[in-house]
Amino acid sequence: MKITAIRSTVVPIGSAIRNAYIDFSKMTASLVAVVTDVVRDGRRVVGYGFNSNGRYAQAGLLGERFIPRIMQADPASLLTHDGANLDPHRIWATAMANEKPGGHGERSVAIGVLDMAVWDAVAKIEGKPLYRLLADRYNNGQADDKVFVYAAGGYYYPGKNVTALQDEMRKYLDLGYSVVKLKIGGESLADDLRRIDAVIEVVGSADRVAVDANGRFDLQTAVEYAKALEPYGLFWYEEAGDPLDFDLQAELAVHYTRPMATGENLFSMQDARNLIRHGGMRPDRDWLQFDCALSYGLVEYLRTLEMLEEHGWSSRRCIPHGGHQMSLNIAAGLALGGNESYPDVFQPFGGFADDTPVEESYVRMPDVPGVGFEAKSALYRVMKQLAS
DSSP, X not given: OOEEEEEEEEEEOOOSOBOSSOBOTTOEEEEEEEXXXXXXXXXXXXXXXXXXXXXXXXXXXXXXXXXXXXXXXXXXXXXXXXXXXXXHHHHHHHHTTTOOSSOOHHHHHHHHHHHHHHHHHHHHHHTSBHHHHHHHHHSTTOOOSEEEEEEXXXXXXXTOOHHHHHHHHHHHHHHTOSOXXXXXXXXXXXXXXXXXXXXXXXXXXXXXXXXXXXXXXXXXXXXXXXXXXXXXXXXEEEOOSOTTOHHHHHHHHHHOOSOXXXXXXXXXXHHHHHHHHHSOOOTTTOEEOOOTTTTTHHHHHXXXXXXXXXXXXXXXXXXXXXXXXXXXXXXXXXXXXXXXXXXXXXXXXXXXXXXXXXXXXXXXXXXXXXXXXXXXXXXXHHHHHHHO
C-alpha cells in the first residue's frame, strides 16, 4: 500500500461580494488529490482536499515543500504499524519535518489541504464514512446522525439593498435553515442596525440571527456595536476585532453579556490555547470557530480539542468556520456543536451532499465512504478531473 501521486491545482472561487474587511472577487482555493494504489469496489482510492474560503490557494508551499516531502519518504513510514492503512499522523509529521514552530499563517492552510485529502483516503480504504471512522477511533463509537448547521450569508453586494437582503434570507428559510448569519462592519452602525432589523423581520426571532464583523473593529467601535446589539439577544456577535487581539476580546466580554464567537482565523492549537487563556471567552455561552482546513488539518484539530477539554470546554461549543463536508464529518464524529454552511457562495465547495436536505437547521450524514465528496456532484466533477 502506498501513495502513488499527489496532484495539486488552483481553483477560482471568486465572487462579487465583500465583508467588512475584504472582497472576494479574486479569491482562489487549492485542490489536492492523493492517489493511492488501493482499489475498493473496483475503483482506485483517491483522497481529496481543499482549503476554506478567506485564504488564498497555497500552490507554492504545496509544490515546493509539503508534497515533495511526502512523496520522497519511504512509503512504509507513512502507514499504520500493521500496514493496513495510511497513517494521517505519520504523514502529517513527514510533511512538517524541518519546519520551525510558530509562524503558522499560510503554512497551516497548505497542510490543512493535504490533511483533508489523507483522511478522505483513509476512510475510503476502511470503507467507512469519515464521521463513523472518527467516532470509532476517538469518541467511543458514538456519532451524531445529524448536525446543526446555519446559513452564512448577508454579504455586502454591489447595489444590494435591504429588500434584496431579506429575499436572500427568505431563500435560506425555504431551504430548511432556521438560523442565519449576516455581515456587519462594512457600513455605518445605523445602516447595519437597519439590516439586522430587516433580517429579524424575515426570520422572526433575533435569537436565530448571528452577526459577523470579520475582525474589523477597534475596541471603541467593538464596544459601541456591543451596546447597540445587546438588547437584541442575537444568536452570536462574531469576531469583533483582530483575531489575535485577545485583550480586545476579553474587554468586550465585560460590555457584552450575550454569546460571542471567534476563532476562524486562529491556525494552531497554540493560538487557540492563547484565546482560551487570555481572550475572556466564556465556556457557558460563547462559540469557537476553529477550521481544520485552515489550521493544519484534523491532526492538529484533535490536539485543539484535547486542549479545550483540559481547560474545561465542551467540544459542543465548537462550530467550525468553512461550510464544508470535512468539518461536517468532524462535527458528527467528534461531538461538536454544529457547522457553518454556505448555501449560495463559494461554489462548488460550499454546501453538503446533493440528496441531503436541511431540516430545521439540521442536516443528516450521508452513508458514503470518506468525506463524502462523491455525493456532491458539482464538486466531484472538479475533483475527478484532477485525479484523472
